[in-house]
Amino acid sequence: MQIVFKGPKYDIVLTGDRIEEIEREYKSVRNRIEKLIGKVPSEKPAKVTKTGVKSILLDFRSHGFFKKPRDLREIQHELAGRGYTKPVSSLTAPLLDLVRDGSLARKQEKRGKKTVWIYFTR
Numbered sequence: 001m002q003i004v005f006k007g008p009k010y011d012i013v014l015t016g017d018r019i020e021e022i023e024r025e026y027k028s029v030r031n032r033i034e035k036l037i038g039k040v041p042s043e044k045p046a047k048v049t050k051t052g053v054k055s056i057l058l059d060f061r062s063h064g065f066f067k068k069p070r071d072l073r074e075i076q077h078e079l080a081g082r083g084y085t086k087p088v089s090s091l092t093a094p095l096l097d098l099v100r101d102g103s104l105a106r107k108q109e110k111r112g113k114k115t116v117w118i119y120f121t122r
Contacts, residue, residue: 054094056084058103061121066104069118071111095119 003022005012012029016022056079060066065078072088075095079086098104099119109118 052094053084053086053090054097057094057098061098061103066119066121069109069120071109071116071118075119
């Protein structure tokens, strides 16, 4: 009996009379290969990552969006224009994180009858 183990970097072909015998030989060969070339990468699927609001806002900053002071509604509108539908409530924490780490600045400004926070780069 012959079994081929297909790997990301190499294939292992083993023969034997019983599956248990082939399995033991496979483990032995794999251990020897790992010692020679390093740990064999796992064959788990890659993680799916999501783009968070904070990273999107940093991208906006790098493209100059915050050179002009922006309020929450303007930021939400820009997100929607780029395909990210987010409620205003999901923007406050990431914006505050960016203010705290120095990526953005903010100040209160009167707009119409409301006083709102505006966000900008210095």
